[in-house]
Amino acid sequence: VKAMPLLQLTAESLMVSSEKVAHVQLNNPLEHALLILVKSGYSSVPVLDMNYQFHGIISKNAILNEILGLERFEMERLSEITVNEVMDHKVPTVLPSEHFLRCLKYLIDHPYIAVVNKNGDFDGILTRRAVLKEMNKYIHV
Amino acid sequence: VKAMPLLQLTAESLMVSSEKVAHVQLNNPLEHALLILVKSGYSSVPVLDMNYQFHGIISKNAILNEILGLERFEMERLSEITVNEVMDHKVPTVLPSEHFLRCLKYLIDHPYIAVVNKNGDFDGILTRRAVLKEMNKYIHV
Ligand SMILES: Nc1ncnc2c1ncn2[C@@H]1O[C@@H]2COP(=O)(O)O[C@H]3[C@@H](O)[C@H](n4cnc5c(N)ncnc54)O[C@@H]3COP(=O)(O)O[C@H]2[C@H]1O
Ligand SMILES: Nc1ncnc2c1ncn2[C@@H]1O[C@@H]2COP(=O)(O)O[C@H]3[C@@H](O)[C@H](n4cnc5c(N)ncnc54)O[C@@H]3COP(=O)(O)O[C@H]2[C@H]1O
DSSP states (O other): OOOOGGGGOBHHHHOEEGGGSOOEETTOBHHHHHHHHHHHOOSEEEEEOTTOBEEEEEEHHHHHHHHBOSSSBOGGGGGTSBHHHHSBOOOOEEOTTOBHHHHHHHHTTOSEEEEEOTTOBEEEEEEHHHHHHHHHHHSOO | OOOOGGGGOBHHHHSEEGGGSOOEETTOBHHHHHHHHHHHOOSEEEEEOTTOBEEEEEEHHHHHHHHBOSSSBOGGGGGTSBHHHHSBOOOOEEOTTOBHHHHHHHHHHOSEEEEEOTTOBEEEEEEHHHHHHHHHHHSOO
């Protein structure tokens, strides 16, 4: 096992930067959010406001759960409900300078975490894939 | 960084065993598969046959993509199409005895991998969460 330069890495050094991250807006109707999620293929994406501030995440599962009625999926409700009403507001975020190894703890239970600077601006996301890829480099088989 | 007993771990030692894994059958209609995926909350689950042999995986995204028409999601088609027609048949699997570190390479691009024995029987899944949790134990901050 090679010595771990992992110890010097930060969230910023491994993150997918914001311009490459699919996202939706707080006040978008669920219909729009579901289309973005299906077209991009992602299970969940960040929710931002007009000023690029991070507010939480929205998933296909949250949307589908919301419209699942007793006998069918009530698709007509998608245009009546906004992202803000269904999204998960309570997700952890990290600063760009956060230590890679502290991020690892969050990624145990979250497929990705938002990287948000001190002013609340959204800088990008740190994904499990990026961390696993980095780990794999340091532990050669 | 502690010495890595990771080197002795196998897929079997870290997997979620089959009785705890939500799954669908090859010949189920998509309607049934979508309900299992929404009720369980999982993005994708394994597809098995009557003899508990592994055939691939099915995701919410594959189902929603299939029924996405020009103007709306054509939900009425869910009862006409089977899992077999939409699932991903070409996913990697590992043997229960497979080395943990070789599984790591697969998990870079797959959120989980199926653990399948030499006879093709489904034993369980190895998830990114289990691997990250194990890694975190060995690299203390
Ligand atoms: N278009 C694509 N091309 C190549 N591989 C793809 C892919 N879509 C998904 N994957 C693979 O599947 C994993 C799970 O994706 P999922 O959409 O469930 O979960 C994703 C998604 O919810 C979010 N995510 C990743 N990249 C994103 C982006 N550019 N924009 C918005 N959200 C993103 O972060 C989660 C974890 O991502 P991670 O990369 O660790 O892990 C990804 C990646 O390994
Ligand atoms: N009910 C729940 N309770 C607690 N945490 C939950 C959860 N559902 C999801 N998560 C968390 O979200 C991650 C992504 O779940 P996802 O459903 O996209 O992606 C999942 C899902 O597609 C599949 N999976 C995991 N456990 C499963 C099970 N018991 N049956 C069937 N599929 C499972 O493996 C993927 C990776 O799982 P992993 O555990 O690494 O990562 C999970 C886990 O950290």
